[in-house]
Amino acid sequence: MGLFDEMLKDNESLFKNEIALSFDFHPKPLKFRDIEQKQMAISIRPLFQGRDGTHLLVHGKPGIGKTIAVKQVLQELDELEEDVEILPIYINCWQKNTTYKIVLEICEKIGYRLIQSKKTEELLKIIVQKLNKSNVVFAFDEIDKVEDYDFLYTFLEQIYRKTILLISNYKEWLIQLDPRIKSRLNPQLLDFKTYNDMETRGILEQRKEFAFFPGVWDNEAFELVVHKTFLQKDIRAGLHLMKTAGLISEDVASRKIKKNHVNAAIKKLDELAVKDLGLEEERQFILNIVKLNSGKKTGDLYKVYQENNGKASYKTFRRKIDDLEKGKFVSVKTIPGGDGGSTSIVTYKSVKKLTDF
Ligand SMILES: Nc1ncnc2c1ncn2[C@@H]1O[C@H](COP(=O)(O)OP(=O)(O)OP(=O)(O)O)[C@@H](O)[C@H]1O
Numbered sequence: 001m002g003l004f005d006e007m008l009k010d011n012e013s014l015f016k017n018e019i020a021l022s023f024d025f026h027p028k029p030l031k032f033r034d035i036e037q038k039q040m041a042i043s044i045r046p047l048f049q050g051r052d053g054t055h056l057l058v059h060g061k062p063g064i065g066k067t068i069a070v071k072q073v074l075q076e077l078d079e080l081e082e083d084v085e086i087l088p089i090y091i092n093c094w095q096k097n098t099t100y101k102i103v104l105e106i107c108e109k110i111g112y113r114l115i116q117s118k119k120t121e122e123l124l125k126i127i128v129q130k131l132n133k134s135n136v137v138f139a140f141d142e143i144d145k146v147e148d149y150d151f152l153y154t155f156l157e158q159i160y161r162k163t164i165l166l167i168s169n170y171k172e173w174l175i176q177l178d179p180r181i182k183s184r185l186n187p188q189l190l191d192f193k194t195y196n197d198m199e200t201r202g203i204l205e206q207r208k209e210f211a212f213f214p215g216v217w218d219n220e221a222f223e224l225v226v227h228k229t230f231l232q233k234d235i236r237a238g239l240h241l242m243k244t245a246g247l248i249s250e251d252v253a254s255r256k257i258k259k260n261h262v263n264a265a266i267k268k269l270d271e272l273a274v275k276d277l278g279l280e281e282e283r284q285f286i287l288n289i290v291k292l293n294s295g296k297k298t299g300d301l302y303k304v305y306q307e308n309n310g311k312a313s314y315k316t317f318r319r320k321i322d323d324l325e326k327g328k329f330v331s332v333k334t335i336p337g338g339d340g341g342s343t344s345i346v347t348y349k350s351v352k353k354l355t356d357f
């Protein structure tokens with residue numbers, strides 16, 4: 001055996017197509033979500049018959065294919081060559097978190113440009129008029145991040161033929177919704193379950209084939225990625241790991257991605273997660289408060305926050321708690337009660353790193 005056979009040459013790469021490991025890459029076909037996508041198709045079907053559609057709250061943990069499954073359904077609608085015109089509109093409410101921003105986004109999507117000096121109300125009216133010329137499927141992703149629901153109320157009331165898909169990590173989001181909206185929306189729940197071991201392997205296998213040249217992954221190394229991803233219950237962790245392990249192997253000019261490269265990748269990602277949190281001083285501050293007062297209600301935590309010179313509004317504070325939950329640093333449990341509404345209990349979770357598993 002030649003001494004250099006195992007060595008990657010300068011101009012060689014293990015990656016066939018690195019982009020396939022990015023989070024917004026759309027692998028086709030999308031595996032293991034046929035049942036959920038069928039459910040969405042059923043809620044859209046009435047639009048083809050000139051009737052109003054039904055609405056869905058798509059919910060489940062982070063990184064399990066909610067966004068990608070919805071986006072692919074919308075894309076199929078866009079490509080349909082039917083007599084009935086159905087307009088798909090996808091909005092990420094984390095980025096567009098007010099009625100005004102959502103309205104501007106829709107104006108842009110439908111090519112309406114005369115927005116200058118028009119108020120939200122006026123623009124809403126124009127949009128409704130234009131959208132009523134066809135059938136609409138709305139997808140409002142990260143719906144729990146919006147600050148007001150005027151747009152939702154208006155669309156429910158004034159758009160005749162629509163299906164509204166709402167996506168969130170929390171199905172409890174429904175509880176706190178204004179009853180006027182809740183009764184009009186009356187959504188069915190579409191529960192996305194986490195992937196089992198076999199499904200996790202299948203998804204990562206597919207990405208591996210898109211992203212890497214054949215044979216570069218050592219079997220044991222790949223199985224380690226699958227195992228860690230399954231425990232983490234988030235496909236993003238697997239994509240991260242595959243990419244980082246690939247880059248580490250290239251750095252040491254190895255022709256194979258081996259188990260020790262995956263282990264190094266796992267360590268690296270943990271450091272990153274800690275650093276990420278460190279960057280956000282405010283979040284770290286709030287996390288510390290939760291840590292010292294684990295199991296208390298959000299209102300009480302906010303009081304402690306203010307007593308310690310926290311300056312953000314309750315709404316912002318609440319949003320940061322939700323972010324912390326999303327990052328799995330705390331857990332939030334909504335329970336009925338309080339002043340006629342609901343209240344949430346926040347518990348500190350000792351940070352689970354990939355190396356903890
Ligand atoms: N069935 C699948 N097939 C292929 N890739 C998948 C599948 N499910 C998830 N993924 C990949 O996992 C990543 C996360 O998926 P997605 O963005 O849809 O998660 P999500 O459920 O919307 O999470 P969040 O609640 O954090 O928004 C994406 O890069 C996506 O490509």
Ligand SMILES: [Mg+2]
Nearest residue numbers: 066067068141
């Ligand atoms: Mg998503």
